[in-house]
Amino acid sequence: MRAAVRTGVGLLLAGGLLGMGGTAHAGGGWIRPAGGAYAKIGLTSVNTNKYYTLAGQEITTNRFTQQVASLYAEVGLGHHLEAVLNFPAYRRARFSASTATQGIGDAQLGLRYGVLRGAWPLAVSVTAELPTGNPDARGTNTSNSQIVIVLPTGDGEFNVWTHAALSHSFFEQLYGTVNVGFNARTKGFTNQYSYSAQVGYLLLRKIWLTGTVRTLANVQTPRSGRLASIGIGEGVAYSTAALGANYAAIDHLWLTADWATGFGKLRNVYAGSQFTVGVAWEWK
Numbered sequence: 001m002r003a004a005v006r007t008g009v010g011l012l013l014a015g016g017l018l019g020m021g022g023t024a025h026a027g028g029g030w031i032r033p034a035g036g037a038y039a040k041i042g043l044t045s046v047n048t049n050k051y052y053t054l055a056g057q058e059i060t061t062n063r064f065t066q067q068v069a070s071l072y073a074e075v076g077l078g079h080h081l082e083a084v085l086n087f088p089a090y091r092r093a094r095f096s097a098s099t100a101t102q103g104i105g106d107a108q109l110g111l112r113y114g115v116l117r118g119a120w121p122l123a124v125s126v127t128a129e130l131p132t133g134n135p136d137a138r139g140t141n142t143s144n145s146q147i148v149i150v151l152p153t154g155d156g157e158f159n160v161w162t163h164a165a166l167s168h169s170f171f172e173q174l175y176g177t178v179n180v181g182f183n184a185r186t187k188g189f190t191n192q193y194s195y196s197a198q199v200g201y202l203l204l205r206k207i208w209l210t211g212t213v214r215t216l217a218n219v220q221t222p223r224s225g226r227l228a229s230i231g232i233g234e235g236v237a238y239s240t241a242a243l244g245a246n247y248a249a250i251d252h253l254w255l256t257a258d259w260a261t262g263f264g265k266l267r268n269v270y271a272g273s274q275f276t277v278g279v280a281w282e283w284k
Helices: none
Strands: 037-052 058-078 081-095 101-103 108-116 122-129 138-140 148-150 159-171 174-184 192-203 207-218 237-250 253-267 274-283
Touching: 037 253, 081 122, 081 138, 207 253
Parallel strands: none
Antiparallel strands: 037 058, 037 274, 058 081, 081 101, 081 108, 108 122, 122 159, 138 148, 159 174, 174 192, 192 207, 207 237, 237 253, 253 274
16 A cells, blocks of 8 residues: 655754654565565745754854755565665755855665565654764855854764555545654764654545654753764754645656654754655555
């Protein structure tokens, strides 16, 4: 029932694409058979001037923009196993009063295992987030090059996400998925947990419409002296709501569009509407 629905569930932040990195969890409890595969190229953009501090205070800053070109892929390995790749191949970020930084982001590589099949499929996954981005990327103020602005393309840490996802097809045109996760961080950052829910409805047998809510939180009170990079450093927390449409253009080819925004408890993030468009191909 999973078909080719893959929606980003997050908001784009200075330095972190949460929704890629927490990721594309829309695979749910279903595992692809051996030889089955899915690949999506997406382009995500955000433009905002709203920053939320570690204490949750909203601050208006110079306008921040970021664009990310990414590759998401799943490959069925057989024996109820699936390999998953989430790779931000190009990330560009800047403030209205700064030069831009650009480069690859932090790649995620993981394995998903189908614990249960049938009407209520359950899958568990372990995903390593690799420090392939540049945590030291810096821009400069356009009026004064002596002023340096931190705009990393990665967080510089190796961390591991563990997830469990349970799905159910209520009937041919409707499914639901719930997902819980734990992020074991390194380099002194506070560990995190997440939970999300998604529903999908097949319209006119051609368009999957999806709605998703997701929350990322910290397992304990973050340390203010360990703030580090905005959006990928210490104490990042948020809730997001997302809507998506996945259109079956021809056999195996999907065109996708998604919108997401933050709400609720927002900490150490730049928050705003995030728009993603993509093209995907599915091998069955």
